[in-house]
Amino acid sequence: MSELNLILLGPPGAGKGTQADRLKDDFGLPYIGTGDLLRKHKEDATELGTEAASYMANGDLVPDGLVIRMILEEIEEKGDDGFLLDGYPRSAGQAEALADALEEAGRKLTAAMLIDADDATVIQRLSGRRQCRNGHLYHVDFDPPKNEDGFCDIDGTRLVQRDDDKPATIGKRLVTYHEKTEPLIDYYDERGLLRRFDGSRAPAEVHDHIRATLATLRLEERL
Numbered sequence: 001m002s003e004l005n006l007i008l009l010g011p012p013g014a015g016k017g018t019q020a021d022r023l024k025d026d027f028g029l030p031y032i033g034t035g036d037l038l039r040k041h042k043e044d045a046t047e048l049g050t051e052a053a054s055y056m057a058n059g060d061l062v063p064d065g066l067v068i069r070m071i072l073e074e075i076e077e078k079g080d081d082g083f084l085l086d087g088y089p090r091s092a093g094q095a096e097a098l099a100d101a102l103e104e105a106g107r108k109l110t111a112a113m114l115i116d117a118d119d120a121t122v123i124q125r126l127s128g129r130r131q132c133r134n135g136h137l138y139h140v141d142f143d144p145p146k147n148e149d150g151f152c153d154i155d156g157t158r159l160v161q162r163d164d165d166k167p168a169t170i171g172k173r174l175v176t177y178h179e180k181t182e183p184l185i186d187y188y189d190e191r192g193l194l195r196r197f198d199g200s201r202a203p204a205e206v207h208d209h210i211r212a213t214l215a216t217l218r219l220e221e222r223l
């Protein structure tokens with residue numbers, strides 16, 4: 001079996017989306033971003049999106065019952081030959097649900113990739129993050145657009161700040177992360193699946209490190 005079944009773990013703003021964007025092209029992996037999917041549901045005013053909206057605005061996790069089904073359906077639909085999960089799992093219940101679903105399908109997780117960064121870095125990154133409506137990411141100081149201030153280099157649309165990137169919500173998201181998601185680091189470490197990456201380094205360096213690790217893992221899967 002040489003499929004790569006990967007999850008990206010780490011605090012908000014550590015750079016999971018930034019790295020996922022590069023990795024899905026490198027390895028041709030279907031990308032399943034939980035936050036993006038939930039925001040799309042919210043935009044489309046589906047029942048799920050409407051229910052999830054208040055949790056997201058408060059920096060809380062959307063209840064497991066809503067998220068688990070959405071993600072398992074996505075994996076079933078797109079992830080036959082591997083997947084890159086960003087933002088799932090984020091709780092013990094979600095991790096168990098994923099493990100059960102993979103076991104049932106005779107598959108296994110290749111690695112849980114932790115991109116780590118401390119709280120001060122996260123706050124600085126999230127407060128300066130801007131994105132266009134097609135999800136292209138920028139930072140007002142670290143990665144500003146090159147062509148026109150406030151507009152996306154790729155599609156020319158206006159850059160906006162996410163609702164949950166306001167200071168009070170960033171603080172709450174960090175509390176939620178430490179309480180509910182950080183315990184998953186031990187969960188995956190105990191199962192020999194954890195791979196750690198220093199998210200405080202420059203995006204290209206983090207990318208090189210992850211790519212090298214994944215190339216080795218893929219080789220090991222083939223042996």
Ligand code: AP5
Binds near residue numbers: 064
């Ligand atoms: P989600 O959209 O998944 O947000 P998140 O995990 O909080 O992660 P972010 O997207 O904020 O950060 P990131 O790590 O992707 O960083 P990025 O690459 O953008 O979730 C949003 C909400 O949805 C949650 O709060 C929750 O309510 C709900 N939700 C989602 N999943 C759920 C689940 N499984 N269960 C329940 N609820 C769920 O980078 C950040 C900034 O830093 C950018 O500006 C970027 O340009 C810059 N940057 C990135 N890397 C670097 C670097 N190495 N150096 C300098 N700058 C960098």
